[in-house]
Amino acid sequence: MAKLIKTQAIVEDAWQVLTLTEDQNADSVEVAEGQWIVPLSVYLAQTALQSRRDVAVWLAGDDEPADVAPYLAQLPLVAVHFPKFADGRGYSIATLLRTRHGHTGELRAIGDVLRDQFDYLTRCGFDALQPAEGRYSDAQLEDALRNVKDFSEPYQTSVTVQSPLFRRQRRVAA
Amino acid sequence: MYRYDDYDQQLVDERVKQYADQTRRYLAGELTEEEYLPLRLQNGLYVQKQAPMLRVAIPYGNLRSDQVRMFAHIARTYDKGYGHFSTRQNIQFNWPKIEDTPKILADLASVQMHAIQTSGNCIRNTTSDPFAGVAADELIDPRPWCELIRQWSTFHPEFAYLPRKFKMAVNGAKEDRAIIRCHDIGLEVRQNETGELGFRVFVGGGLGRTPMVGKEITDFIPWQHLLTYLEAILRVYNRFGRRDNKYKARIKILVQALGIDAFREQVEAEWVHLKDGPATLTQEEVDRVAACFVDPDYENLPAIDEGFIAKQAESVPFAKWVERNVRGHKRPGYASAVISLKKTGVPPGDITDAQLDLVADWADRYSFGEVRSTHEQNLVLADVKQSNLFALWEELRAHGLATPNFGLLTDMICCPGGDFCNLANAKSIPIAEAVQQRFDDLDYLHDIGELELNISGCMNACGHHHVGHIGILGVDKNGEEWYQITIGGRQGNEAGIGKVIGRSFAAADVPDVIEKLVATYIDNRHEGERFIDTVHRVGQDPFKARVYGEQQNERKVVNG
Numbered sequence: 080m081a082k083l084i085k086t087q088a089i090v091e092d093a094w095q096v097l098t099l100t101e102d103q104n105a106d107s108v109e110v111a112e113g114q115w116i117v118p119l120s121v122y123l124a125q126t127a128l129q130s131r132r133d134v135a136v137w138l139a140g141d142d143e144p145a146d147v148a149p150y151l152a153q154l155p156l157v158a159v160h161f162p163k164f165a166d167g168r169g170y171s172i173a174t175l176l177r178t179r180h181g182h183t184g185e186l187r188a189i190g191d192v193l194r195d196q197f198d199y200l201t202r203c204g205f206d207a208l209q210p211a212e213g214r215y216s217d218a219q220l221e222d223a224l225r226n227v228k229d230f231s232e233p234y235q236t237s238v239t240v241q242s243p244l245f246r247r248q249r250r251v252a253a
Numbered sequence: 254m255y256r257y258d259d260y261d262q263q264l265v266d267e268r269v270k271q272y273a274d275q276t277r278r279y280l281a282g283e284l285t286e287e288e289y290l291p292l293r294l295q296n297g298l299y300v301q302k303q304a305p306m307l308r309v310a311i312p313y314g315n316l317r318s319d320q321v322r323m324f325a326h327i328a329r330t331y332d333k334g335y336g337h338f339s340t341r342q343n344i345q346f347n348w349p350k351i352e353d354t355p356k357i358l359a360d361l362a363s364v365q366m367h368a369i370q371t372s373g374n375c376i377r378n379t380t381s382d383p384f385a386g387v388a389a390d391e392l393i394d395p396r397p398w399c400e401l402i403r404q405w406s407t408f409h410p411e412f413a414y415l416p417r418k419f420k421m422a423v424n425g426a427k428e429d430r431a432i433i434r435c436h437d438i439g440l441e442v443r444q445n446e447t448g449e450l451g452f453r454v455f456v457g458g459g460l461g462r463t464p465m466v467g468k469e470i471t472d473f474i475p476w477q478h479l480l481t482y483l484e485a486i487l488r489v490y491n492r493f494g495r496r497d498n499k500y501k502a503r504i505k506i507l508v509q510a511l512g513i514d515a516f517r518e519q520v521e522a523e524w525v526h527l528k529d530g531p532a533t534l535t536q537e538e539v540d541r542v543a544a545c546f547v548d549p550d551y552e553n554l555p556a557i558d559e560g561f562i563a564k565q566a567e568s569v570p571f572a573k574w575v576e577r578n579v580r581g582h583k584r585p586g587y588a589s590a591v592i593s594l595k596k597t598g599v600p601p602g603d604i605t606d607a608q609l610d611l612v613a614d615w616a617d618r619y620s621f622g623e624v625r626s627t628h629e630q631n632l633v634l635a636d637v638k639q640s641n642l643f644a645l646w647e648e649l650r651a652h653g654l655a656t657p658n659f660g661l662l663t664d665m666i667c668c669p670g671g672d673f674c675n676l677a678n679a680k681s682i683p684i685a686e687a688v689q690q691r692f693d694d695l696d697y698l699h700d701i702g703e704l705e706l707n708i709s710g711c712m713n714a715c716g717h718h719h720v721g722h723i724g725i726l727g728v729d730k731n732g733e734e735w736y737q738i739t740i741g742g743r744q745g746n747e748a749g750i751g752k753v754i755g756r757s758f759a760a761a762d763v764p765d766v767i768e769k770l771v772a773t774y775i776d777n778r779h780e781g782e783r784f785i786d787t788v789h790r791v792g793q794d795p796f797k798a799r800v801y802g803e804q805q806n807e808r809k810v811v812n813g
Binding site for chain 2: 140164165166167168170171172174178179193195196198199200202203219226229230231232233234235236237241242243244245246248250251252
């Protein structure tokens with residue numbers, strides 16, 4: 080079973096990620112029994128999925144977060160896919176889901192997710208971080224948990240720290 | 254100058270620790286080359302042709318003497334005894350060992366410095382007017398705003414993996430000395446009709462492969478909303494900027510594709526949600542930061558120092574240096590002195606450890622312990638008493654730093670080029686030197702007057718060749734180095750991109766070509782007219798005719 084970091088702890092996880100192959104269509108691909116995280120396009124096309132509690136959604140970098148907004152209350156989790164670790168669109172998508180669309184449930188980063196990004200990902204609202212299976216040993220993941228606290232007092236606003244340093248602390252000119 | 258408080262210091266110290274661990278894991282093989290790349294880049298570490306290169310941030314070009322001494326220490330201890338000032342006002346060290354970089358960053362942190370976000374696809378060091386705070390034409394001091402942007406952009410979690418690098422510049426004087434129109438975002442601090450302070454914002458400017466002048470996205474955003482407005486622009490760019498092709502990934506391409514009006518609409522639609530939110534700036538915070546930039550303890554002096562005038566009459570070399578390298582000052586009896594890093598035979602922007610130590614000493618003795626770096630790759634002592642200029646000049650001259658060429662043809666901007674840079678198609682430093690040697694007659698140089706020559710070794714345009722009055726671009730043709738010439742580019746309020754004059758030249762021909770361009774100017778100029786103004790008045794044709802007419806004949810002979 081895949082390991083992921085969820086609210087600062089390492090946990091086992093049974094969700095599987097569905098991706099469409101070239102010859103599959105969003106409206107016809109079959110979603111089997113079991114816990115599946117499906118592309119937003121599949122979820123929107125197949126309304127029957129919307130009543131399943133074992134189906135969640137993942138957004139690609141070019142998906143519009145507002146499109147998933149009507150379903151947030153019923154979705155067990157929302158994932159954002161990072162095709163490459165250098166593709167930073169997911170940071171803005173997460174920020175929008177949390178600050179504009181009111182997503183309070185699990186928000187999971189999947190795909191090419193690296194430990195050195197955990198801090199930024201967490202600050203943008205991801206509470207579940209799922210590196211590719213086998214990417215890190217348990218010891219490395221433990222180590223990475225400590226890295227999430229590398230920086231103690233960020234300057235700017237983000238999902239987790241909603242006011243800037245100058246409003247949180249009384250700073251005196253040095 | 255801005256001084257770190259405990260929060261600033263803590264962040265920089267934490268970064269040193271984090272980076273040391275990342276580098277340890279990389280050297281131990283736990284991090285792949287590809288994974289380490291963005292981490293080291295966001296810490297200023299490139300891997301270059303000869304060795305790694307570490308780019309240290311100099312926020313908006315402001316330095317204290319202890320920081321300059323630290324550069325000397327780094328150059329001496331970890332490098333080959335010199336550093337190189339870049340066109341982003343930063344300093345680069347060309348020969349550090351990767352293993353040493355955590356120690357270098359720890360040394361930098363001890364003097365409130367870092368290499369954060371000096372490279373990589375993130376918000377880079379904000380640049381500004383090197384004469385900020387002292388220029389007579391200044392309307393509003395840009396430095397506090399630069400510092401507020403520095404803090405906001407440092408480790409911004411949402412904008413650490415942008416489609417491409419992102420550069421901002423701020424200017425607050427009548428004359429733009431920060432090339433704000435050639436930045437991803439350019440900010441002009443200004444007051445509106447009712448005296449309220451705010452920003453005119455340009456977006457989508459930039460050089461490189463597709464040079465563009467930025468478009469005005471707003472003529473006035475009140476100061477309280479600066480950070481939320483920037484955030485809105487960055488979010489639109491992060492989401493919709495192209496990521497399929499690195500050459501089309503800059504914000505200028507997005508702005509061009511959408512058109513400035515549609516882009517503005519998207520930004521405004523985003524900003525509606527951020528405006529008046531917690532990131533809105535407070536008067537208290539602006540005051541706290543601005544308090545770091547109050548005037549030093551100027552003496553009350555007469556406007557003109559008699560001794561200074563007398564020295565100029567006594568010494569022609571001193572008078573020449575004053576004419577070129579000394580600038581007026583908002584305070585009577587003071588001046589700003591430009592330390593030229595453009596001596597012939599020294600790569601433009603290079604400085605030795607010993608010279609760095611001396612600059613720090615002179616800053617302490619003559620300029621309230623402060624130094625500025627400029628995007629033209631020079632240094633500035635901004636607050637020198639006129640009565641001290643002669644003594645300063647004698648010391649500068651004794652150490653090869655008094656070349657009286659500020660703003661002249663030999664004061665060229667030049668990237669490190671093919672001698673150092675992995676990206677370069679051609680060398681640039683030897684071209685700079687060849688041109689400097691050709692124009693070694695100081696009287697002739699002064700007669701030519703203001704002329705900006707910018708040299709880049711490749712399309713990435715680190716040498717800002719597009720905005721040079723004369724630009725030289727190194728290009729690769731079948732594995733050979735050639736040089737393409739542009740004329741008519743300029744920075745400032747009328748910033749514009751130069752036009753290519755025609756086919757490119759071999760390295761050996763470049764000094765001749767420059768000489769012909771200058772001769773054409775001299776033949777055509779009106780009294781007191783600068784090269785750039787002549788080019789814009791008469792157009793390219795006379796220049797082309799002079800350069801290619803004669804050269805074509807030579808070619809026939811060679812080929813015949």
